[in-house]
Amino acid sequence: MKKVTMPRWKWLLASGLLLCLAGCPSAARLQDNFRKVHIGWMGKTASVLDAWVRAEKVDLSWVKALPDCPCTIKVSGNNCVQKDVPFDTAEYRCSYQSGTLKFYHPGAEFELRQSKPSKKQKDTGLTKIGQQCTYxxxxxxxxxxxxxxxGPAAGTVDKFGAMLGGMFLHRDADVDSFCLALKCSKNTFNQCVEQYLSVRPVNKGKSCKPFDPYGPAGGKSADANKNGIPDKWEKVRYDPSVAFTTCQ
Known part of the structure; x- marks a missing residue:
């Protein structure tokens, strides 16, 4: 019997279609997100952000299923000593300051992104959520x-981990809404970004010492402006020029 082979391009096309069936958002959803993030819902960015935050606050129980971040990581120059870091029954992938990290978490040098779910996640079936830690x-x-x-440099939890639930779903559930917050805040750290952080919180690890590259850690203090934002964060800017792919 003559062996039938499929051209490479057909294999790639078929693989892409299968991946989309597993995790691509609908065209309508992408169009909707584009309208919200890039056009600002006809100038009503803040109200759209408010609505999204209210909807997310209905159920934040999934956050408790995430593993904690390690308090420290070993580094050598601009390299992680360990590429894959096991911790708290999960596993993380370590990387140095990419353009994306510089934009979304200005001030951070290293990042751990969860690459394997923890035991608790497996037990609860929440294997697509992901932890992000910055250092x-x-x-x-x-x-x-x-x-x-x-602060601005800290990592945030993901409802769909970039390395666990698919990049499209991560963008849809976590990134587009942050871009909406940045549009509202005009690329500064203010109440709009803090609204986002109320539903995509920062993990502080297990009894880790507070650390903030912008100055002494400790949250709100006497140096806060009238809107409650500490002076050390007022001048922070989310600069789209440092990354290839951002909110633009």
């Missing part, structure tokens, strides 16, 4: 980087 060094040349526990 910085206290001084140049340090071989240890510390978990950033607050």
């Amino acid at each position: 910085g060094r206290r001084k140049k040349g340090d071989t240890v980087a510390y978990l950033i526990t607050e």
